[in-house]
Amino acid sequence: MLNLDFTHKTTQATPRLHAVATEFLRVSNDVAELHKLSSKLTSDPYLFVEFVKTIRGFLSVQTALGLSGEIDTVFLQVIKGWFPDLITETFSFLIVVRIIxxxxxxxxxxxxxxxxxxxxxxxxxxxxxxxxxxxxxxKAINVRDPDCTVFIALKLHSHYVELSFEELGSNIVEKLLSVGESGICGV
Known part of the structure; x- marks a missing residue:
């Protein structure tokens, strides 16, 4: 059983989050129960987003991911629907990367x-x-999927100069240019 006692305060202020976190602790070894709980959690996307923003929620979902394809699919559906909201938060970002x-x-x-x-x-x-x-x-550019790379390049094409002046943004511009030079896609 996963010991998440140290994360208790992260969900204590919100009773709904705390109830879900407590339920995850109770069923953390039972895949069938985790599937039911995952479905219940993702039936309210707002609750799911708030839950995975906490360390307790992150650890609970992280533990459930990979246990069964059904659980992963349940989480994937809510991630696809709430992608922009999840991707910019520290813990939920890690959930998205894990599911990818x-x-x-x-x-x-x-x-x-x-x-x-x-x-x-x-x-x-x-x-x-x-x-x-x-x-x-x-990470998406490094996959070297031509369709994805072209899509990224098109979305960013009028922002290359701006991005090139940013420390991390310049890496993206360099990667897109190197992919274009290698002939993988017509960037």
Whole structure:
């Protein structure tokens, strides 16, 4: 059983969050119960977003991810719907990265491109977040998926000069230019 006592205060102020966190602790070893609880949590996307913004929620969801494909799919659906809200928060960002890696390892050919498309679609917004957003855009470019890279390049094309003056933004511009030079896509 996962010991999350030290995170108790992160959800204590909000009774709904605290109740969900306590329930996660109670069922942390039972995959069937975790699936039910995951479905219950994601049925209220606002609650899910608030939950994964806390360290207790992050650790609970992180523990549940990877236990079964059904649980991962439940979380994926809410992540796809609330992508911009989740991607810029510290703990929920890590959940998104974890689920991307899980579906990539499973070679789920439909899910991974969909997530990459969401990153591409939100590329300009993500580059405004110097740590998490830029990291995710770089990760998407490094995948070397031509469609995703072109999509990112098109979303950012009128912002290259502005990005090149930012420390981390210049990395994105360099990566896009190097991808274009290598002939992987017509950037």
């Amino acid at each position: 890696n899980l579906f990539n390892k499973r070679a789920n050919s439909k899910v991974y491109p969909d997530i990459l498309r969401r990153i591409g679609n939100n590329a300009l917004y993500l580059t405004r977040n110097p740590l998490r957003g830029i990291c995710l855009v770089e």
